[in-house]
Every structure is written in C-alpha cells, then in structure tokens.
Amino acid sequence: MHGLNNVEIEYTDEDYETLTHYKAYTQTIRPLICAENPKMPMSKIVSLIGAKWREFLATHPNRELIEKSKKTKAPDGVLPSI
Numbered sequence: 001m002h003g004l005n006n007v008e009i010e011y012t013d014e015d016y017e018t019l020t021h022y023k024a025y026t027q028t029i030r031p032l033i034c035a036e037n038p039k040m041p042m043s044k045i046v047s048l049i050g051a052k053w054r055e056f057l058a059t060h061p062n063r064e065l066i067e068k069s070k071k072t073k074a075p076d077g078v079l080p081s082i
Contacts, residue, residue: 004048005036016060025053 009032011019019025026049033048034040057063 004040004044006048007032007036007052009052011056011059016062019056022053025049025056029053 007029009029015028019028029049029052030045033045033052037045037048
C-alpha cells in the first residue's frame with residue numbers, strides 16, 4: 001500500500017480568521033487532501049487532517065482567537081463563528 005501524499009498548504013490571513021474551529025478547518029482541508037489521495041482509506045485521511053490541524057494551531061499568529069472560540073459556547077453547545 002502506498003503512503004499518503006502530503007498536501008502543502010499556505011494559509012492566508014483570512015484562513016487564520018475564519019478557520020477557528022476544527023469542523024470548519026476539516027471542511028476546507030479535507031477536499032484538498034482527498035484530491036491528492038483518492039484511494040486512501042478515510043482513517044488515514046483523518047489522521048493526516050489531524051496532523052495538519054495541529055500544525056495549523058502551532059503556526060497560528062492569533063492563538064487567543066482559538067482559545068476564545070474554545071471557551072465561548074452558545075446555549076445549544078455549538079461554538080459560535082468568529
């Protein structure tokens with residue numbers, strides 16, 4: 001079985017402002033990763049997405065925005081968009 005093809009992603013300032021939740025991040029990144037790895041099982045894709053998310057958080061210039069989104073929840077338990 002072949003390994004995963006890494007997808008190099010250059011994040012824009014807008015990405016750092018809008019991708020503050022894991023769900024939003026995965027909805028944006030998953031199509032890019034799946035396009036480069038069309039025959040990979042979803043379990044491997046999910047592992048790569050998780051690694052990319054951790055990388056994204058580590059390079060995020062505004063960590064307070066991420067922390068704020070983690071702490072702020074709407075009454076229904078859904079995190080608000082920022």
